[in-house]
Amino acid sequence: MVEGLGKIFHSISCKSEAEGRSVAGTLHFNAAPDAQTLYNAMKGLGTDEQAIIDVLTKRSNVQRQEIAKSFKAQFGKDLIESLKSELSGNFERLIVALMYPPFKYDAKELYDAMKGVGTRESVIIEILASRTKAQIKEIIKAYKEAYGSDLEQDIKSETSGYLEQILVCLLQGERDNATLYVDTALALQDAEALYAAGEKIRGTDEIQFITILCKRSATHLMKVFEEYQKLAGKSIEDSIKSETRGSLEDAMLAIVKCTRNIRCYFAERLYNALKGAGTDDGTLIRVLVSRSEVDLNLIKPEFQRIAGKPLSTMISEDTSGDYKTALMNLCGSD
Structure with a gap:
């Protein structure tokens, strides 16, 4: 009986996972021709941005990693470096973000939030409050591998007081695993x-x-x-x-919101990134890239409830050019 229930829960969670993805990759996948397409799009004068969008926004992250390997094997070049040299602005930022495996991407976002003058606490709060303890362990490992530095030490040196304590506490990954039983x-x-x-x-x-x-x-x-x-x-x-007040309030509220309804939390992050004058492109890119293969399709109804209009409409109104085309592909139809 218990085993049967386990199977039911597993199939329900797999179904909701599949429904949640706005990017699922391609069924008949072959990395070599994709790598060739990207190479052709970047060789010689000018760049075929549409070809790059068609390949990279319609493959899963695992498939993108295979394409990068094939690109290196066929042409002796690093795909991320090649993309960086051909693209610019937010379009470059988005396409490069798609090329990182999830934990490495989170580690990169944390690193970028702390380097240079000033610290973007909201980025650190978003990532640490919304990831599971298993994911946080992987992010710590990826951060060490990429930057030769200890994530906890870096956060301690960039923050102070209660904010530092709450972030370090989240990093410990001591949150109990969720169980159906509550004491x-x-x-x-x-x-x-x-x-x-x-x-x-x-x-x-x-x-x-x-x-x-x-x-x-x-x-x-x-x-x-x-x-x-x-x-x-x-x-x-x-x-x-x-x-x-301030960042401590933001951190505590982020934990509460992620606990109550993580999709609603990300819908709010997207809404705040898009509303008003100017766009917070960093948050827009990070949330779309990190949730497109997790639960973006389930975030969209929450977004519509908060914003009163679909996510795709607001992205379309706020962005332009190749950047807009790529974002719309990741977002999918509402």
């Missing part, structure tokens, strides 16, 4: 501890918030949030907003 007594105890640490006192015991948010599983936290609402008469989000 109601412990959830109530956690809710009481959060209430005592925030609403009940003048000032806030941030460490208590950080510990519970970073170490408990999503299913457990959902119960904690429910109990908290009963105790405080307001949501955990409202309490965080009234008790904290």
Whole structure:
């Protein structure tokens, strides 16, 4: 019976995974002709951008890695370097992003967020709050391999105070694995501890918030949030907003949002990247690239609910040229 249930859950999760992908790759895949197409698109004067878009936005990440290997074997050149030398601007940024394996791409985004003057805390928060503990382990490894540097040390040197503590806590990957069973007594105890640490006192015991948010599983936290609402008469989000400020508030809210509904969290990130004057291209590219083979199709209905219009419409209104064409391919129809 248990084994049968396991099979049912597995098939349900596989189905929702397949439904979630906006990019699934091609069935009759052959890396060699794809590599040849890319080589032809870049050789000589001028570049055939459309050919590059047609190949790279319609292959899965695993297939893109095979194309890069074949490109190197056939032409003795590194595909990423070749693309960088032929393309420019946001179009280059997007196409190059597609060429990185997921964990290496997350590591690169974290590195880029910390190098140079100033730190883009929102990028670090987004990645660390939304990845599983297994994924975080792989990102730490990929970061070390790519940059010869320790991700935790780099985050410590770029951040301080409670923000540093919450990010380092997330990096430890100590969040419990989600299980169907929730210890109601412990959830109530956690809710009481959060209430005592925030609403009940003048000032806030941030460490208590950080510990519970970073170490408990999503299913457990959902119960904690429910109990908290009963105790405080307001949501955990409202309490965080009234008790904290700045990047610490952003980090705590990101954890809560990813716990409640990760698709809604990414829909909000995309909406904030596209609304108003100017576009946050970094966030737009990162979310589309990192979620296109995970759950982008399930993020789109959440986006429409928040924005009142489809994601593809807003991308179309905000971008242009080859960059727009490539983004629209990744997004797929709404």
